[in-house]
Amino acid sequence: MASRKQCFDEAVRAASEEFLTESFTRTYSSIFDAQDEMRTALKGSGYAPTFSESGDPIYSLPDLRAHDALALCVIDSLKRIAEIIRAQHPGIDFTPVIESTAFDREALSELVGSFASQSMNQIESLAARYRVGAEELVFLLTYAISPCYAFARQQYRGTIETQTLERYRCPFCGSLADMALIHQDAGTRYLHCSRCDLIWQVKRVACAVCGNENIDDLGYFELDGRESDYRISYCDHCHGYIKTVLIAKFDDPLMRDVVIDNLMTANLDHAAIHRGYSRP
Ligand SMILES: [Zn+2]
Ligand SMILES: [Zn+2]
Known part of the structure; x- marks a missing residue:
């Protein structure tokens, strides 16, 4: 099966939209590469996701203070995505986020927790603390942390009920x-x-x-x-x-x-x- 990056490159070639600037294309190509690498890093990290028996949701991101292998992958991924964004948009500087969370598990856990709970209030208050835009922070967290969820789903051996009909949050991870x-x-x-x-x-x-x-x-x-x-x-x-x-x-x-x-x-x-x- 073609990778997401290959599908993206194909879609860009076929499209004629004027917003498809070189910077747009380069940003997402690099992000998809980084996400592939993160999934490979997770596989080799020794992190073994655990799943809920009752299944609501089946998988939640664990507290990174107690999962060092996962924490290191997330720190790398945040750094990598932040660099990609900054290379194309020099005004968007995540240095305070990266520096505060790289060696401080408490701060990392709080940052990742805001994404895991999809709490916009929490994300906004962290964005103010780190002097970045809230939407920019959501963007960083989405691309840096989502591979953890995709990885966990690949590791899951149970059945996910996908004919749920009245369920508007993901049956596996609870996301919108x-x-x-x-x-x-x-x-x-x-x-x-x-x-x-x-x-x-x-x-x-x-x-x-x-x-x-x-x-x-x-x-x-x-x-x-x-x-x-x-x-x-x-x-x-x-x-x-x-x-x-x-x-x-x-x-x-x-x-x-x-x-x-x-x-x-x-x-x-x-x-x-x-x-x-x-x-x-
Ligand atoms: Zn509605
Ligand atoms: Zn999900």
Whole structure:
């Protein structure tokens, strides 16, 4: 199977979007390389993920104060991703984050814990402490730490219930979804986990953010009313939105790498935000 970086390079070649600058392409190519290397480092680190019997969620990131092998991989990954971002955006300087967490397990555990709990309040207060933007910090943590979740899922030998229908958080790691998929043949809808990459099935008509099923509040639009493979599904109850990829009849939604679809459709995010919707 092609790596994410190969799929990304392919998508960039096929696209004609004007936001695909050389800096954009180089940043994500380097990030996907770094993530591959982190997964290899995790394999060799001796870190063995543990899983919950009751399964809600099945995997949680452990406290890094008690897991030195994992902590060292995370420190390396934070440093590497921070360097990639800074090489393309010299104004974004994560030095205070890297220096504070490299030798201080307490600070590292707090930083990683804010990502694990997806607590925006906690992330905002850490961003203020380290004098970086909150969204920039989320970006760093997402790309640096997500490989831990993907690695844990590869190591898991149990069965994950993916026909959950009313579950809007990942059945494996408890994260919110970043993208939705609709299989045009079967009419079935799926969500993609922003951390461990799991794709699971949910109800076709319900808000992927708050679970609201009142059809008066739910809708979707395509960009400029154009027919395309992408749409924005929104909810007027929580004012959340999620981008949806339409999967063609003979394609398998479970094989689609929607991380790349997500990157290539930044214009849809702008359109949704412009209309007053937001991501949780
Ligand atoms: Zn997950
Ligand atoms: Zn909603």
